[in-house]
Amino acid sequence: MNTTEDTSAQIASEVRDLQHVPLAQMKTYGDVELGATLRRLMPASPDVARVAVAAFNSSI
Amino acid sequence: MEWGGASGILPFRQFVLKVHSRCDLACDHCYVYEHADQSWRGRPKMMSSDTIVRTAERIAEHVRRHDLKQILVVMHGGEPLLAGPDVLAEVATELRGRISESCDLDLRIHTNGILLDDRFCDTFAAQGITVGVSLDGDRLANDRHRRYADGRTSYPQAVRAVERLRRQPELYAGLLCTIDVANDPIAVYEALVALRPPRIDFLLPHATWDAPPPRPSATAYADWLITIFDRWEADGRPVAVRLFDSIIATTWGGASLTEAIGLEPSNLIVIETDGSYELVDSLKVVHDGAPATGHHVANESLDEVAAHPGVRARQGGLESLAAACRACPVVTSCGGGLYTHRYRAGSFDNPSVFCADLFKLIVHVREGKTVRAHALPYDAIDAIAGGFGEARDVGLLMESQQSLRRALIVAVRAKAADETAWELLTRVEEDRPEMLDAVLAHPYIRVWAIGCLEGGGGPAHLANVAAAAAVRAGLDARLQVEVVDGRVHLPTAGTLTGVPGDAATLVIENGRVRLDGQAATWHPVRHLTSGGFSVLLEDSDPYRDCHQWRPLPRLSDAEAALWQESFDQAWQLIERDFPSYATGLSAGLTTIVPLTAADSGHDVSSAARHAFGAVAAALPPDPATFALLIIHEFQHVKLGAVLDMFDLYDETDRRLFHAPWREDLRPLEGLLQGTYAHLAVTDFWRTRRHIDPEPAQSQFAHWRAQTAEAIETLAESKALTPLGERFVRRMRDSIAPWLDEEISEAAGAVRAGG
Numbered sequence A: 001m002n003t004t005e006d007t008s009a010q011i012a013s014e015v016r017d018l019q020h021v022p023l024a025q026m027k028t029y030g031d032v033e034l035g036a037t038l039r040r041l042m043p044a045s046p047d048v049a050r051v052a053v054a055a056f057n058s059s060i
Numbered sequence B: 001m002e003w004g005g006a007s008g009i010l011p012f013r014q015f016v017l018k019v020h021s022r023c024d025l026a027c028d029h030c031y032v033y034e035h036a037d038q039s040w041r042g043r044p045k046m047m048s049s050d051t052i053v054r055t056a057e058r059i060a061e062h063v064r065r066h067d068l069k070q071i072l073v074v075m076h077g078g079e080p081l082l083a084g085p086d087v088l089a090e091v092a093t094e095l096r097g098r099i100s101e102s103c104d105l106d107l108r109i110h111t112n113g114i115l116l117d118d119r120f121c122d123t124f125a126a127q128g129i130t131v132g133v134s135l136d137g138d139r140l141a142n143d144r145h146r147r148y149a150d151g152r153t154s155y156p157q158a159v160r161a162v163e164r165l166r167r168q169p170e171l172y173a174g175l176l177c178t179i180d181v182a183n184d185p186i187a188v189y190e191a192l193v194a195l196r197p198p199r200i201d202f203l204l205p206h207a208t209w210d211a212p213p214p215r216p217s218a219t220a221y222a223d224w225l226i227t228i229f230d231r232w233e234a235d236g237r238p239v240a241v242r243l244f245d246s247i248i249a250t251t252w253g254g255a256s257l258t259e260a261i262g263l264e265p266s267n268l269i270v271i272e273t274d275g276s277y278e279l280v281d282s283l284k285v286v287h288d289g290a291p292a293t294g295h296h297v298a299n300e301s302l303d304e305v306a307a308h309p310g311v312r313a314r315q316g317g318l319e320s321l322a323a324a325c326r327a328c329p330v331v332t333s334c335g336g337g338l339y340t341h342r343y344r345a346g347s348f349d350n351p352s353v354f355c356a357d358l359f360k361l362i363v364h365v366r367e368g369k370t371v372r373a374h375a376l377p378y379d380a381i382d383a384i385a386g387g388f389g390e391a392r393d394v395g396l397l398m399e400s401q402q403s404l405r406r407a408l409i410v411a412v413r414a415k416a417a418d419e420t421a422w423e424l425l426t427r428v429e430e431d432r433p434e435m436l437d438a439v440l441a442h443p444y445i446r447v448w449a450i451g452c453l454e455g456g457g458g459p460a461h462l463a464n465v466a467a468a469a470a471v472r473a474g475l476d477a478r479l480q481v482e483v484v485d486g487r488v489h490l491p492t493a494g495t496l497t498g499v500p501g502d503a504a505t506l507v508i509e510n511g512r513v514r515l516d517g518q519a520a521t522w523h524p525v526r527h528l529t530s531g532g533f534s535v536l537l538e539d540s541d542p543y544r545d546c547h548q549w550r551p552l553p554r555l556s557d558a559e560a561a562l563w564q565e566s567f568d569q570a571w572q573l574i575e576r577d578f579p580s581y582a583t584g585l586s587a588g589l590t591t592i593v594p595l596t597a598a599d600s601g602h603d604v605s606s607a608a609r610h611a612f613g614a615v616a617a618a619l620p621p622d623p624a625t626f627a628l629l630i631i632h633e634f635q636h637v638k639l640g641a642v643l644d645m646f647d648l649y650d651e652t653d654r655r656l657f658h659a660p661w662r663e664d665l666r667p668l669e670g671l672l673q674g675t676y677a678h679l680a681v682t683d684f685w686r687t688r689r690h691i692d693p694e695p696a697q698s699q700f701a702h703w704r705a706q707t708a709e710a711i712e713t714l715a716e717s718k719a720l721t722p723l724g725e726r727f728v729r730r731m732r733d734s735i736a737p738w739l740d741e742e743i744s745e746a747a748g749a750v751r752a753g754g
């Protein structure tokens, strides 16, 4: 097969690097920051923010 | 996004139903009555039953045709409560009766709240309708625009409506505030937050380049919003704010939550009281007739409307934006702003009339948001995929696991009844962060947290996690902890036994652990060691029972000594004969869980997807078997962590595949996991041939043939992602030279016999 593969670069995941974000700050993080990370583990969980659509502006 | 089949349209997922076209207020900033489009004058006041039924039929047809799993329907106006509870119930009933149960119908209403009373709330509760209310902030702010036609304030009525909703929080969707920069932003913010909404949003006023907004300074709207943003951050984000959350989400590559910003395509359609389809509502400010499509529920399907050029114009993403926006450094968050705000002299090919504000606000919100994503260098992926992985490579997997566990802990916290455990965790982190990390690295914390979030258990164990961290950090604490089967387990620290009930008050003083007012015996955790390497011997954690086989109960000292002896010998063997696995294992293997032996006498071992770092096994008969089980199971651990980070295959592919080592067919993940584990099993026997020729020769011949066959099944599955294909190619690269290695005739015969 004729493919070229990149061996120098890296591939980013959807898992946010939260190792150095203090828990005291993380507790204020909403679903927005954690959603992408938790979706990797629990795609169907109601606690995980769903992938959003461009929601109608004039309602909430 | 999902573009629908051959027609190439993007299905609608949001439907705004104008159930009533008139309003009981006369807000001077309203886009329906006070701007260019005056089509409301010629429309029926209310949606008729016939239009309601046709609309519901059209939506149900669209859901069926595109197999939509979730849609949003917003009842809007004018003022939708003017339609009365019976008509609103009719809308809900017609929709729910026609839309298949496989589609989640999110039904909402947006109101000024003036008429909201118990009758409406009972209807909404019965029909599963959530309610958003327009409120511009404190009384002064609200009175600036939101008045009755005779000039009276509407503030008391709106607040009464919100108070009514607060008594039924399941109905309370949130508050929508239109910005007027003449208002005091902090007073507006405080007034809104005081009403404890689940979410709020701030809307930029409707304006275009032809009809610009009032603007006392160049970035008045940004400055107003930044004042609120800074206070919101300082307050610890007490409420979700859709605009701010959208900027944060898009900053990290996520999707916007509002059409006000972002590059997401619009999938929204408006249906007027007379049944005409209209484009996005806010276009009413552009020119008379701007939102019209010329289509009607009686005549055209939603698929036909979806092909309308006006609909498609708002689905073009980056490519469809003005040149200035395409080159803008914040375009992934801004997306050119609300479509309507771009209008100038007959064209939408412009940045937003709020461009300067959006730019300044987004740059401000993004400041300090430097959380990066975990990544793997391709050479690390290649090394792991080849079956191995150095300490650095496995260390990168460990780091991403640590982030996952921290995210889980934060998510579980939201379920906890009080904050004591959380406060203790943050105290440990301030004092001895390395001890918090050490406890959170325990594999079974994730098992418990996932169970809790998926409804399979409670959050009480969070206190045990916090207590374990405090014990290890040498901090004094007193808190209520979870008791399971007479034990208080503090992960990575130890277990108190002989405890009745399901909760107890734990006291930690000067590094010592006791229960308040009752006796219990403290058993510190034990470790298995070999040379400088050490793993936890986990025989007490109540959440370790997630393997295929039952875990053994707490070992006696004599049993633990047997495990220690066997582990020591196995680890020495791994270090001596399998150094290319030892390095990854030493970085990632943290825990061994003793399992109950099988009645058949077969070797028993397991790894669990949510227990990164742990290998479970029944005590193997000899060190070589123990070494093989560890190497085999740790393959599953590594691959599970890779799958936590990346998609290697299409998860929606439900096909089953032949795995040469099993009689039943396997889903793709099962085949991938099995193949990856057997790659190491093959290598194990390949090496053992030189030490213990039989059964190693035959085993090597057997497993290399089966693994090679499975690799080709994977490669031909057409279900792998590009990264998955690369992963499988690396597996093939590893096994290819082994297939050419000489084996004895007898072993070859075993292979031929299969």
Ligand code: SF4
Binding pocket: B324, B325, B326, B328, B329, B330, B331, B334, B335, B336, B337, B351, B352, B354, B355, B356, B358, B359
């Ligand atoms: S900030 Fe201005 S130029 Fe940049 S994307 Fe938004 S509207 Fe366009």
